[in-house]
Amino acid sequence: MTINSPPARTLLCLMLILCAARAGADLRDEVQHHYADNDGVKIHYVSAGRGPLVVFIHGFPDFWYSWRHQMEALEDRFRVVAMDQRGYNRSDHPEGVEQYDMALLVADVAAVVRDAGAQRATIVGHDWGGAVAWQVAFRRPEIVERLVILNLPHPNGLARELAGNPEQRANSAYARRFQEGSADDPDIFFGGPMTAESLAGWVTDPAARSDYISAFQRSDFTAMLNYYKRNYPRLPPPSAGEEAVAANAPPRLTMPVLMFHGLADQALNSDALNNTWDWLDGDLTLVTVPGAGHFVQQDAADLVSRTLRWWLLARPPSG
Secondary structure, eight states, rough: OOSSSSSHHHHHHHHEEEEEEEEOOOOGGEEEEEEEEEETEEEEEEESSSSSSHHHHHHEEEEETGHHHHHHHHHHTTTTEEOOOTTSSSSOOOOOOGGGGGHHHHHHHHHHHHHTTOOOOOEEEEEEHHHHHHHHHHGGGGEEEEEESSSSOOOOHHHHHHHHHHHHHHHHHHHHHHHHSSSTTTTTBBBBBOOOHHHGGGGOOOOHHHHHHHHHHHOOOOOOOHHHHHHHOOOOTOOTTHHHHHTTTTOOOOOOOOEEETTTTTSSGGEEEEEEEGGSSOEEEEEETTOOSSOOHHHHHHHHHHHHHHHHHHHHOOO
């Protein structure tokens, strides 16, 4: 049958229509919505696909939709789950700084893994989601098959740079402001107020910005700041250097680790990546992305998605 025959042309047209429809389909229309329970706090997450579990954790200010590109790239081989952290979007917003303690954030992730029907998962985190993902691996290694971190250095590296790198200390000034201020302060958010619109200012995709504004309208700004008030490391003495690392060194990890870092990140200095390999016992794959900023999963979506897919398929789950 040649391409010019009527049946072939009809089949080709149908395939093109189906491909166009799939390309135009939004992940929001495909995912299923769920709520995991962590001691009475409901954690919203979405899921798609089938296969080994991959759990995505967003940072500040963000919500589950940040991972749309990566979910679409993996859903044919993996069950992809993206959660709203507590305080954000459709998850509960418990009151009180203590409700955002790292132990509870770790437990939220464990609750999602359990609710998804799995014992282990690949844990993927960006920014505050990266901080939580590191801690899930340190505190609950039995549920972490593989670990993927985006633009959040190993805690040892961040502690060292906060202690001895004037540029990182200056870059972290916003976090001090968040620790000391209130969501009602008119200049709390980089010189302006916290509003749904200002929080969505970093979103470069105009089609997604309205989704972000809606998600932030459902979120709790005080809760967002509570992550910093409860968990962001206090500024160590200048030049504490390796002492700052040794004082609170976490356990060494044995699972494979993949890290992405957008080198144009203005909040987290890439110097903090140095020596990461010395603090891990498992293999480390480090991908630095020139020109990409803090939200590397969106700034370099195709590179991150393709690399993540390759890395996961090259390291099938054990057992």
